[in-house]
Amino acid sequence: MRLLTVVVTLWLATGALAAEAPNGFVSLFNGSNLDGWVVAGNPEGFTALNGRIHSDGGKGGDWIRSAKQYGNFVLRLDWMLSKVGNSGIFIRNGPRGGGFEVQLLAPWTPRRDDLHCTGSIYGHVAANPRPDETPLRWRKLEVSAEYKHITVKIDGVQCSQADYDQVPSMKDLALAGYVGMQDSHTGEGEWVEFRNVEIEDLDQEPGFVAQGLASSDPTVRRVAYDNAIKLGPPMVGPLLDMLTRGGAAERHVAEMALERIAANASAPGAEAQAVAVQASLVARLSAHESGAAEDRVCAARLLGLVGRSDQRTVAALEKALQENGPVSDAALGAMQRIPGQAVTMALIHALRQASSWQQPALLVALGARKDEAAIAVIADTARSGTGDVQLAAVRALGMVGSAKAIPILRRIAAGAAGAVRQAVADALIVLIDAKGLDDDARLEALRAARELAVTDAQKAAAGIAQ
Numbered sequence: 001m002r003l004l005t006v007v008v009t010l011w012l013a014t015g016a017l018a019a020e021a022p023n024g025f026v027s028l029f030n031g032s033n034l035d036g037w038v039v040a041g042n043p044e045g046f047t048a049l050n051g052r053i054h055s056d057g058g059k060g061g062d063w064i065r066s067a068k069q070y071g072n073f074v075l076r077l078d079w080m081l082s083k084v085g086n087s088g089i090f091i092r093n094g095p096r097g098g099g100f101e102v103q104l105l106a107p108w109t110p111r112r113d114d115l116h117c118t119g120s121i122y123g124h125v126a127a128n129p130r131p132d133e134t135p136l137r138w139r140k141l142e143v144s145a146e147y148k149h150i151t152v153k154i155d156g157v158q159c160s161q162a163d164y165d166q167v168p169s170m171k172d173l174a175l176a177g178y179v180g181m182q183d184s185h186t187g188e189g190e191w192v193e194f195r196n197v198e199i200e201d202l203d204q205e206p207g208f209v210a211q212g213l214a215s216s217d218p219t220v221r222r223v224a225y226d227n228a229i230k231l232g233p234p235m236v237g238p239l240l241d242m243l244t245r246g247g248a249a250e251r252h253v254a255e256m257a258l259e260r261i262a263a264n265a266s267a268p269g270a271e272a273q274a275v276a277v278q279a280s281l282v283a284r285l286s287a288h289e290s291g292a293a294e295d296r297v298c299a300a301r302l303l304g305l306v307g308r309s310d311q312r313t314v315a316a317l318e319k320a321l322q323e324n325g326p327v328s329d330a331a332l333g334a335m336q337r338i339p340g341q342a343v344t345m346a347l348i349h350a351l352r353q354a355s356s357w358q359q360p361a362l363l364v365a366l367g368a369r370k371d372e373a374a375i376a377v378i379a380d381t382a383r384s385g386t387g388d389v390q391l392a393a394v395r396a397l398g399m400v401g402s403a404k405a406i407p408i409l410r411r412i413a414a415g416a417a418g419a420v421r422q423a424v425a426d427a428l429i430v431l432i433d434a435k436g437l438d439d440d441a442r443l444e445a446l447r448a449a450r451e452l453a454v455t456d457a458q459k460a461a462a463g464i465a466q
Contacts, residue, residue: 024205025076025198028066028179029053039064040095045183053197055087055183057190063090065180071223072202072212075143075179078195081106081135086185087192088122091143091150092177099177100124100170102143102152102160104192106135119152119159124169127152127159138195146202147175147212147220175223203227210238213257214250221253228257233276235261240284240295255298262302278306278313285316285331296320297330304334309342318346321362332361336368344371351377359385360392367396370436375400379408391423398427401434403441410448425452 031051039046045061047054055061085106093099101122105112114126118133131154144151148164164170184192202208209231212224228235242254265274284299300320303313320331335343351362363381366374382393394412397405413424428449432442
């Protein structure tokens with residue numbers, strides 16, 4: 001039996017007891033029973049015996065399959081056939097077939113052709129070279145399935161390979177399904193045995209999935225995209241990498257996948273996923289040595305989509321605000337969406353440190369948060385600021401959506417003219433439509449807007465009369 005330096009047994013979701021090896025392979029057979037396997041035919045056709053899966057001819061076992069489906073993987077096992085043995089390994093099979101078989105055969109007389117012998121992809125691709133088929137000895141099989149490419153090795157020697165697009169009979173075969181072993185497909189007295197059945201699920205490896213996303217084949221790209229979404233947090237780093245070094249098509253699919261993963265992480269009940277995604281995004285946003293800005297822009301934006309506030313996230317976003325350009329803009333957009341007073345206080349701090357040309361955007365972001373803790377700071381800026389800074393502060397008072405802003409806006413309007421007065425009117429109109437206002441506050445905002453409009457109309461009439 002293959003020696004493992006570390007063996008960890010765990011109960012898989014499929015119900016199979018499996019051992020995970022350091023090389024990424026997981027045992028599909030626990031050595032003592034057939035838990036985690038499904039027998040398609042007569043259950044008596046397969047038994048677990050002394051660390052082996054055994055099948056006697058004539059029992060009608062048909063085939064035994066994994067409980068889980070696999071798309072891209074490396075399957076390894078040992079097999080032994082009786083003198084007139086006949087079996088096979090099914091790859092990407094559905095419950096009723098539809099995949100393909102790697103043939104395992106004893107050297108019958110007359111000898112079968114290379115298209116139907118051991119190591120062939122039965123009926124599709126001939127074995128070349130043809131392996132030794134001497135029975136009653138253990139042999140090793142390795143089948144690698146990577147999207148449309150299949151490789152079969154017997155005792156370490158490649159004996160067949162295929163590309164779905166190059167073999168007409170394989171062109172429409174599935175890219176995922178069950179793996180399984182055929183029963184002893186012979187009469188009574190013949191048998192087949194399997195041991196050391198293990199698999200490496202390549203769809204659980206972010207690097208492999210990222211390679212599929214970069215494929216020029218749309219079918220491969222679609223499969224890889226679905227697998228990236230299933231993997232979730234572990235894919236964030238490789239997908240961000242694609243934004244810095246991929247072509248336009250790669251960047252587009254990477255950004256789509258990142259959006260979906262972040263959206264899934266923001267769903268109710270996805271706290272653990274959200275924490276993991278957030279950690280990867282914060283790490284990338286904080287990596288100033290990153291090769292290009294696209295990944296950091298995307299990381300900042302997606303932090304807003306995940307919507308969680310913690311110390312590291314707030315610190316990373318506040319630091320990004322100090323930069324110029326798209327990274328700063330994305331960080332500011334994210335801070336408008338993330339709840340919690342820690343973000344509000346970070347924006348207030350950034351506002352006090354910012355130059356006048358940066359302040360309008362920060363004021364708008366503060367107002368968009370609808371946090372009453374920001375009202376006093378916005379109001380002070382609206383009263384003391386000038387030009388675009390003052391206009392932005394006035395409009396931000398309307399965005400906060402609080403009744404506390406109404407008397408402040410009235411006082412500002414009393415001593416204002418021109419663009420500032422119009423900004424007060426705009427802010428009051430926004431307040432009237434604010435969801436958080438009760439009916440009394442909404443009515444007060446409406447009165448203030450009418451008073452402003454009447455006063456302006458009277459001034460306009462007086463000006464015409466003069």
